[in-house]
Structures are given as structure tokens and as C-alpha cells.
């Protein structure tokens with residue numbers, strides 16, 4: 183009886199989400215020079231048992247994105263996880279560094295009709311990409327993606343759609359000129375360019391494009407030229423603005439209609455507030471650089487999926503208040519302005535000038 187009432191209550195106030203992002207691994211086979219993953223104290227996979235706790239809530243979303251601070255293909259349960267979601271009519275995707283895409287893995291992803299395969303790039307030449315995404319090899323990644331194309335053609339399948347995820351840096355920006363050609367060659371149908379908004383080392387500050395004020399006209403004109411080329415080739419091209427806005431009044435992430443589940447089941451509004459980034463076991467907290475100052479990463483969890491229902495977590499007062507701060511539609515009418523959430527005070531996503539072309543998967 184008690185369980186029955188809990189189920190009914192769970193239906194009331196259930197969120198309507200665009201996606202649920204699930205961190206299925208914090209292990210990685212690479213060591214990208216900007217990524218916090220190598221600094222994590224504990225590296226682990228999400229167990230299938232914990233993942234299955236999400237099944238009752240899959241009805242709240244259209245898309246499940248299996249992504250966090252790690253390489254999803256290192257979790258051997260990934261195929262079962264995809265299968266569970268597909269069996270419930272969900273779209274499923276993940277982003278990979280592309281190094282583990284062999285024939286067997288590709289065949290399984292195609293057969294499961296995995297919807298989206300994002301592949302991370304930080305350049306279109308091997309020397310640039312491999313320097314930034316250390317431990318990966320662009321030549322091998324391209325070979326793997328050619329194999330993906332062949333296997334899809336052999337099986338007569340359109341799955342998975344290939345999305346190229348290009349990390350814009352000051353020193354790799356010029357190579358964006360080649361990204362449309364590369365996308366065409368690999369049969370990609372979407373290119374998404376993002377900024378480095380979590381800066382782990384002082385030496386990397388100058389690589390964040392939004393810090394290079396004087397080069398902004400160049401960045402914008404090149405992005406517009408690439409967007410035009412992509413349109414001609416019928417490719418979707420989306421990019422985050424390379425310019426900072428003025429005020430901390432919005433978040434460029436979709437926090438009002440999406441949530442992140444950490445590798446241990448903690449629910450956060452975004453990957454930047456994920457408890458994964460907090461070093462436990464007596465280790466020092468991770469720090470990052472924000473506007474020339476060192477700042478700790480503040481973890482923010484509203485509950486654990488292993489202990490509470492997603493509906494209950496989503497409707498907690500603290501979580502509602504957090505979303506209310508960023509819900510632009512509501513803030514217009516709010517009489518008592520909320521203080522900026524502590525975890526967002528040192529986040530570039532709160533002052534990005536917004537997305538151009540949209541970043542919906």
C-alpha cells in the first residue's frame with residue numbers, strides 16, 4: 183500500500199525533461215590537457231544495478247545521454263544500458279573520444295539503433311588534435327569513423343547519427359575551416375562547437391576564446407563562414423558564442439529541462455556542479471580558474487537516485503529554488519530576486535552570451 187501511494191505521488195509533479203544525462207563512467211583511456219578527469223581521486227563505472235534505478239523515470243524524457251567526466255565506452259554495461267532505454271522508446275546517445283570504436287563495438291551500436299554518436303575533436307590536423315587531446319590519435323579516430331560509415335552502409339542503417347563535437351581553442355580555431363570537409367568525408371550530420379568553460383590550469387586561460395577580446399571579430403567571422411559552408415552541405419552547425427555576456431542572470435546549460443546523474447547516482451543541474459568533481463577521502467577539492475582567480479569546484483547534489491525517486495528530488499524546495507533563479511520566464515515576475523547560487527558564481531556558463539544555432543541534440 184505504502185509503495186502504491188509513493189508511485190501515485192511520483193506521477194504527480196513529474197518533470198518534463200528534454201534529456202537526462204547519465205555519467206556511466208569516470209574512467210578514461212586518454213588524458214586531454216584541459217580535462218579534470220585525470221585529477222579525480224576515484225575513477226569508476228556506474229553499475230548496471232544503479233542505472234536501472236532510472237527506469238521508472240525514463241518516461242519523463244525523450245533523450246538519455248550517457249555522458250559525464252569519462253569515456254562511456256569503458257563501461258562494459260553500456261550496451262545493456264542503451265538496450266534498456268531503447269526498449270522504452272527513448273533516444274540514446276553519448277560522446278566518445280573515438281579510440282575504442284572497433285568493428286565489434288560499432289556493430290553493436292548500429293544493431294541497437296543508438297541514435298547519436300558524438301565524437302570529440304580539438305583540431306582537424308593530427309598534430310593539433312593529438313596535442314590537446316593527449317592519448318588520442320586523430321588518424322586512428324578518422325579510420326574508426328570510416329569503418330562506422332562502412333558498417334552502417336553494409337547494414338543499411340542510418341544509426342547512429344554522427345555528431346562532431348569541436349572544442350574551440352584560440353590555438354585550434356583556424357582549423358575549424360576544415361571541419362565541414364571532414365564532417366562530409368565521415369558522413370556526419372551535425373557539428374557542435376563548444377567553449378572551454380572549466381579552466382583547470384592558469385596556463386590554459388589564454389586558450390579560452392572568450393578571453394581573447396581583440397580576436398573576437400575574427401572568431402565570429404570565421405564561425406559565420408563555416409556556418410554558411412555547412413548550410414550549403416546540408417549539415418547542422420551549432421556553436422556556443424565565443425563572447426562573454428555582462429551579467430550572471432542566465433545559464434547557457436538547459437538546467438530547467440534537464441538533469442545530470444553522476445556516476446554514484448547524485449542528481450545535479452549540470453556536470454560542473456557534479457559531486458564527481460569534488461575530491462573526497464581527505465583529498466583537496468578540485469580548483470579551477472575563473473576571471474584570473476582560483477576557485478574551488480562546489481559540488482551540488484539534490485539527492486541520490488539510489489535512495490530517492492527522481493520526482494521527489496526534482497521537486498525538493500532547494501532544487502526548485504535553484505531552477506527558479508535561472509527560469510527567465512519566471513524571473514521577470516519574481517518580486518524577491520534570488521542570490522546567485524554559490525556554485526554558479528564562478529562559472530563561465532552563467533555569463534556566456536548564449537548559443538547561436540541552438541545546442542539541442
Ligand code: SF4
Pocket residue numbers: 432433434435437451452453454455525526529530531532
Ligand atoms: S551557471 Fe550554474 S547551473 Fe549553469 S553550468 Fe554553471 S554551475 Fe551549472
